[in-house]
Amino acid sequence: GEDVEQSLFLSVREGDSSVINCTYTDSSSTYLYWYKQEPGAGLQLLTYIFSNMDMKQDQRLTVLLNKKDKHLSLRIADTQTGDSAIYFCAQGTGYALNFGKGTSLLVTP
Amino acid sequence: KAGVTQTPRYLIKTRGQQVTLSCSPISGHRSVSWYQQTPGQGLQFLFEYFSETQRNKGNFPGRFSGRQFSNSRSEMNVSTLELGDSALYLCASSVKVNEQYFGPGTRLTVT
Numbered sequence: 001g002e003d004v005e006q007s008l009f010l011s012v013r014e015g016d017s018s019v020i021n022c023t024y025t026d027s028s029s030t031y032l033y034w035y036k037q038e039p040g041a042g043l044q045l046l047t048y049i050f051s052n053m054d055m056k057q058d059q060r061l062t063v064l065l066n067k068k069d070k071h072l073s074l075r076i077a078d079t080q081t082g083d084s085a086i087y088f089c090a091q092g093t094g095y096a097l098n099f100g101k102g103t104s105l106l107v108t109p
Numbered sequence: 110k111a112g113v114t115q116t117p118r119y120l121i122k123t124r125g126q127q128v129t130l131s132c133s134p135i136s137g138h139r140s141v142s143w144y145q146q147t148p149g150q151g152l153q154f155l156f157e158y159f160s161e162t163q164r165n166k167g168n169f170p171g172r173f174s175g176r177q178f179s180n181s182r183s184e185m186n187v188s189t190l191e192l193g194d195s196a197l198y199l200c201a202s203s204v205k206v207n208e209q210y211f212g213p214g215t216r217l218t219v220t
Contacts, residue, residue, distance in 0.1 A: 031207045042113075042199055042211035043152075050207075088152065095142050095206055096165045099152035 004100035006089055011106045018076040020103045022089030027070060029091035029098075034063065034074045037086045037102070046074070046087075081107045111135065113202050113212035121218045127188040130215045134181050134202030141183040142209060143175060146197040155198075158183055187217075195219045 004024045012018045024032070030051055035043040049056045049063045049072075056063045062075040072089055086102040114133045122128050134141050142165075143155040154167040158177035175185040181202075187194055195218050201209040 033207075035211075040213075042213045043201075045208060045210065048207050090152075094165060095140055095157040095203065095209070096154040096167065097142075097144075097152075097209070098154070101151045 004089055004091055004098055006100035006103045008101065009104050009106070011108065012079050014079060014081055014107055014109050016079055018079045018083070018105055018107075020074045020087050020105065022072040022100055024070050024072065024089070024091045026091055026098065027067070028093060030093040031091070032065060032072050033090040033092070033097065034061075035088040035090060037088065043088065079107050081109060083107050113200055113210055115200050115212040115215050117215060118213065119216045121220060122190050123220055124190055124192060126190050127186060128190060128217060129184050129186045130198055130217070132183045132200030132202075132212060134183070135210055138202035138204050138210075139181050140203045141177055141181065142201045142203070143183070143185050144199045144201065145169075146199055146214070147195070152199070155185065190219045192219050
């Protein structure tokens with residue numbers, strides 16, 4: 001299947017910005033997504049971006065899409081300890097999403 | 110609105126047995142998708158149902174099957190369980206293709 005790659009781990013200080021990166025191979029995907037998973041919980045849809053967009057901002061979240069490099073990033077402004085979780089990048093055209101392995105974000109006080 | 114609910118939350122089975130997991134979607138959501146999450150393979154798509162019909166299927170053996178009822182509730186079944194089937198099974202419901210809402214999952218342990 002198509003690959004979605006993410007770095008495994010990111011540590012930031014509380015109040016700093018976090019940037020989580022993702023690369024994908026399927027250029028035909030209609031949507032790209034960011035999901036958050038907290039321990040013992042399911043996935044929470046954070047945001048998504050349509051493939052013909054370059055950027056989307058939603059409160060503290062900024063998504064940047066570079067279609068030429070097939071690179072997606074999620075920036076979390078003013079990161080809080082409650083943002084500590086695993087973040088998944090995903091791509092898809094229909095209902096079958098292809099996920100990365102997830103980036104574990106640790107926010108330290 | 111109530112979220113996606115999955116039952117049971119935890120399950121322990123023995124190799125060779127079969128198991129049935131249940132998913133109740135958000136009210137009004139007619140599409141239900143299933144995913145398997147393991148530490149090694151990550152999240153993998155199993156299948157998607159809409160109006161009682163399977164529309165998409167992932168690359169899993171025939172031991173994995175599912176169905177959807179007229180009230181949109183869905184079940185998935187795994188027969189002849191193997192140790193490698195130990196995973197978190199997640200269900201997601203949606204109205205729009207770009208907004209899938211996940212349940213808390215069923216943690217299956219096969220011994």
